[in-house]
Amino acid sequence: xxxxSSAELNQGNTETGHDTxxxxxxxxLHRGLTLKDLIIYGLITMLxxxxxxxxxxxxxSSFGMVPFVYMIGIVAMVFTALSYNTMSRxxxxxxxxxxxxxxxxxxxxxFVTGWLIMIDYIMCPALLTGFAALWLNRIVPSIPIYxxxxxxxxxxxxxxxxxxxLTAIANRIFLAMELIILALFIFFAxxxxxxxxxxxxxxxxxxxxxxxKMDLGFLATATSIAVLGFLGFDVISTLSEEVKNPVKTVGRxxxxxxxxIGLLFVVQTYVAAxxxxxxxxxxxxxxxxxxxxxxxxxxxxxxxxxxxVLAVGVANALAxxxxxxxxxxxxxxxxxxxxxxxxxxxxxxxxxxxxxxxFVGIVTLIVAVTVSIEAIVQLLNFGALTSxxxxxxxxxxxFFIKKRQRGTKGFLKYCLLPAIGFSIIAFVxxxxxxxxxxxxxxxxxxxxxxxxxxxxxxKEVPPTLRDV
Numbered sequence: 421x422x423x424x425s426s427a428e429l430n431q432g433n434t435e436t437g438h439d440t441x442x443x444x445x446x447x448x449l450h451r452g453l454t455l456k457d458l459i460i461y462g463l464i465t466m467l468x469x470x471x472x473x474x475x476x477x478x479x480x481s482s483f484g485m486v487p488f489v490y491m492i493g494i495v496a497m498v499f500t501a502l503s504y505n506t507m508s509r510x511x512x513x514x515x516x517x518x519x520x521x522x523x524x525x526x527x528x529x530x531f532v533t534g535w536l537i538m539i540d541y542i543m544c545p546a547l548l549t550g551f552a553a554l555w556l557n558r559i560v561p562s563i564p565i566y567x568x569x570x571x572x573x574x575x576x577x578x579x580x581x582x583x584x585x586l587t588a589i590a591n592r593i594f595l596a597m598e599l600i601i602l603a604l605f606i607f608f609a610x611x612x613x614x615x616x617x618x619x620x621x622x623x624x625x626x627x628x629x630x631x632x633k634m635d636l637g638f639l640a641t642a643t644s645i646a647v648l649g650f651l652g653f654d655v656i657s658t659l660s661e662e663v664k665n666p667v668k669t670v671g672r673x674x675x676x677x678x679x680x681i682g683l684l685f686v687v688q689t690y691v692a693a694x695x696x697x698x699x700x701x702x703x704x705x706x707x708x709x710x711x712x713x714x715x716x717x718x719x720x721x722x723x724x725x726x727x728x729v730l731a732v733g734v735a736n737a738l739a740x741x742x743x744x745x746x747x748x749x750x751x752x753x754x755x756x757x758x759x760x761x762x763x764x765x766x767x768x769x770x771x772x773x774x775x776x777x778x779f780v781g782i783v784t785l786i787v788a789v790t791v792s793i794e795a796i797v798q799l800l801n802f803g804a805l806t807s808x809x810x811x812x813x814x815x816x817x818x819f820f821i822k823k824r825q826r827g828t829k830g831f832l833k834y835c836l837l838p839a840i841g842f843s844i845i846a847f848v849x850x851x852x853x854x855x856x857x858x859x860x861x862x863x864x865x866x867x868x869x870x871x872x873x874x875x876x877x878x879k880e881v882p883p884t885l886r887d888v
Contacts, residue, residue, distance in 0.1 A: 440512075440513055440661055447661065450662060450770075450772075451661070451662055451663060451664055452662065452664070453588060453659060453662050453669075454663075454664060454669070455669045455672060455673055457588045457591075458656050458663065458670065458673035458674075458677075459673045459676050459677045459680070460588070460595050461588070461591055461655070461656060461659065461677075461739055462652075462653060462655070462656045462673055462674065462676075462677025462678070462681070463595055463677050463681055464591045464595055464735050464736060464739045465652040465653070465656075465677075465736065465739040465740060465743070466650060466651075466652045466653055466677065466678075466681045467598070467652075467681075467731060467732065467736045468595070468598045468602055468681065468731075469598050469602055469688070469708075469727070469728060470649065470681075470685065471490075471649075471685060471688060471689050471708060472708040472709065472724070472728050473551060473732070474645075474649065475702070475707040475711075476702040476703055476704035476705065476706070476707030476708075477704045478645055479693070479699035479702055480699060480700070480702070480704065481641055481642075481645060482638075482645070483633050484626060484627055485626070485627055485628065485629070485630060485633070485642075485693075486627065486690075486692070486693060487627050487628055487685075487686045487687075487690040487693065488628050488629060488642070489646045489649075490646060490649065490682060490685040490686050490689060491628075491682070491686055492642050492643055492646040493645075493646030493647060493649050493650045493682065493685070494650075494678070494679065494682035494686075496643055496646055496647050496650075496844045496848075497646075497647060497650045497653065497678060497844075498675070498678060498679070499812075499837055499838070499840045499841030499844065500654075500811065500812060500841040500844075501653055501654075501674050501675050501678045502837055502838075503812050503814075503815045503837070503838050503841055504517075504520075504653075504654055504671065504674045504811070505670075505671030505672070505674055505675055506815055506819070506833070506834070507520035507657075507811065507814065507815060507818075508520075508657050508660060508666065508674070509667050509668075509670075509671055510524070510818070511523050511524070512660045512661075512663075512666035512670065513660050513661055513750070514658055514659070514660055514661045514662075514746045514747075514750045515534065515658070515660075515746070515750030515751070516537065516654060516657040516658045516746075516747060517533055517537050517657075517807045517808075517810070517811045518531075518534030518537060518538075518747055518750060518751060519750060520657075520811060521533040521534075521807075521810050521811060521814045522534070524814040524815070524817065524818035525810070525813065525818065527882070528871060528878045528881075529810065531751070531756055531871045531874075531875075532864065532867050532868060532871060533806075533807050533811075534750075534751050534756075535863075535864070535866075535867030535870070536802075536803040536806050536807045536863070536867065537747065537803055537804065537807040538744065538748065538751070539799050539803045539863050540651075540799070540803035540804040540807070541655075541740055541741075541743055541744030541747060542744055542780065542783055542787070543787060543791075543796045543799050543803075544652075544737075544740045544744075544800055545573075545576070545737040545740050545741045545744075545780070545784040546783075546785075546787035546788035546796060547788075547796045547800065548732050548733060548736050548740065549568075549572045549732075549733050549737050549784065549788050550565075550569065550788050550796075551732050551733070552568070552572060552728075552729045552730075552732045552734075552737075553565040553566075553568035553569050553733065553788075555725055555728060555729050556568050556725075556729045556733075559725055559726075566789050568733070569785065570785060572733040572734055572737065573781055573784050573788070574781070576734060576737050576738045576741050576781070576784075577741070577778060577780075579738060580741055580742045580745060581767070581770065581772055581774050581777045581778065582770055582772070590734075590735070590738060591735065591739065594735030595735070597727055597730065598727060598731050598735070601723060601727040602684065602688060604720065604723075605688065605692075605712055605715070605716070605724065606688060606691050608715040608716035608720060609695045609711070609715045610691060611715070612695050612714070612715040612716075613691070613694045618695070619694050619695040619696060619697060620693075620694040622694075623694075624693075624694060626693075626697070627689070627690055627693035627694065628690070640847070640851065643844070643848060644848045644851050647805075647845070647848045650678065650681070650682070651800075651801075651804050652739075652740065653674060653681075654804075654808075655740065655742075656670055656673050656674045657670055657674065658742075658743040658744075659742075659743075659746065692708060692711050695711055695714065695715050696710075696711045696714060708724070709721055709724055709725055709728070712724040737784075741777070741781070741784065742777075744780050745772075745773045745776040745777040745779075745780050746773060748773070748776040748779065748780065749763065749764060749766075749773035749776045752764030752776065754882040755874070755882055756871070756875075756882065757874075758870075762775050763775050763776045763779060764776075795859065799859055799863060801852065801856060802849075802852065802856055802859065802860030802863070803860065803863070805845050805848060805849045806849065806860070806864075808841070808845045809842055809845050809846055809849065812838040812841040812842035812845070813838070813842060815834055815837075815838040816834060816838050816839070819833075819834035820834040820835050
């Protein structure tokens with residue numbers, strides 16, 4: 421028999437779960453996901469047709485330069501994505517930013533970070549199912565919105581609870597649907613503009629760049645819109661313990677899905693801008709759907725709405741709900757949440773965080789029918805961006821300061837890049853209104869108090885973190 425190299429041994433350990441045990445946890449989740457599965461998961465989470473939700477609003481705020489806004493988004497978020505890539509290689513375990521800050525910076529700061537990202541992910545499925553219910557109610561008014569939300573929540577909870585493999589299959593089906601309708605929209609928009617001579621009648625640089633509009637105020641607005649449009653790329657890291665080779669796969673999938681989704685956003689919004697250059701008269705809520713009707717007729721309009729409803733209400737909400745159930749599971753197995761003994765349980769047959777998944781489904785339903793969309797958005801944005809800033813700080817503190825990985829490469833990778841990522845997120849964060857800060861800091865205060873209670877005044881940490 422030939423000898424086995426240490427690299428091969430480490431890869432094998434990662435695939436069989438021994439890497440999880442290195443961090444003090446038993447491998448309980450089923451490892452069945454590949455790089456392809458994770459990229460699909462990331463695309464589904466960020467939603468290839470996501471501009472349908474905000475195109476009208478973004479067009480009005482950016483003087484019609486929607487594709488330019490999304491190009492800024494790619495540049496802005498790639499630095500934080502690289503920080504996720506770095507931390508996922510060092511700590512290939514579930515929990516995402518909660519686990520990374522917990523182990524790379526401080527266990528107690530990690531808990532608060534997990535608390536912040538938890539409200540982001542808990543609120544997001546409620547927001548998505550609410551949007552989808554409103555759209556479907558537009559074409560079928562006889563179906564009550566609350567009933568649509570209930571149906572979507574039950575479907576998503578069942579799929580997630582049943583197993584990560586079933587979730588991956590559902591993701592592929594929904595991604596195929598979205599890409600097909602997107603291809604149809606682009607085809608008819610190109611025909612409408614370049615063959616039929618309507619809209620802009622040909623190529624135009626106005627959706628990409630208008631020199632007279634480029635000032636600091638516009639760039640600030642554009643950056644804020646763009647960054648928030650890419651939220652969700654980080655959920656890939658919540659599946660680290662269900663991936664065959666997380667050390668190599670999770671980070672690559674995170675960056676790859678961000679770049680792919682960015683390209684899809686730019687292309688579809690560019691052809692939409694060419695098809696309908698008069699951005700001032702767009703309906704803020706139905707702009708992309710109206711453009712689809714303009715270029716392809718009623719059948720494309722209604723098909724786009726139906727696919728949008730399924731993509732947002734099921735596929736997108738499915739991915740987010742799956743992510744938050746993993747974060748709650750991770751925090752519960754560390755005994756840091758109320759009812760941790762229940763929420764930290766794994767289903768013996770399905771190998772999923774079953775109780776956490778059911779809990780998230782119940783919360784999603786309650787929030788969707790009782791909380792305003794404005795309040796949901798305020799909490800969602802604050803939690804996500806605050807946790808992103810802490811992640812970038814952690815990369816610097818852990819690698820550059822604690823592990824002393826310096827030199828030219830260390831400075832670029834562990835100091836400069838996370839500093840740029842932190843600065844961009846902090847710039848957007850500083851632009852939140854007073855209501856967002858009020859709601860966000862109240863939620864943070866609750867987390868700090870809960871953390872103090874669970875850790876007996878921040879003196880105790882979970883057994884798996886005593887050496888951190």
